[in-house]
Amino acid sequence: MDLVQDVARMLGSDRIQSTRLGDADLTLWQVEDSPGRVRPGEPNPAASRLAAGYGKPPVTGPAVINGPIVPGGPFPLDVDEAEGIVTRLRG
8 A cells, every 4th residue: 555545544535635844754644625725623733733843834633644753654643642753853
């Protein structure tokens, strides 16, 4: 299974959007309503904090992050995991 299919399966939708986060080779994935438009919903505080650190808009709903600092990524982004990633990136 390729990365996009794996992320779509985890997020429960074939309509997903990816956002590259800075030069860290991290990608934040979330469900979209239509091409280029994220699905409205409950705020995702952990993913939003991570995105804000890179000047990206707030995230709603479930999110997945993948990149080289995340062993075995992608994985679902929860509060503890996001805080750990943000702490490591800020070093």
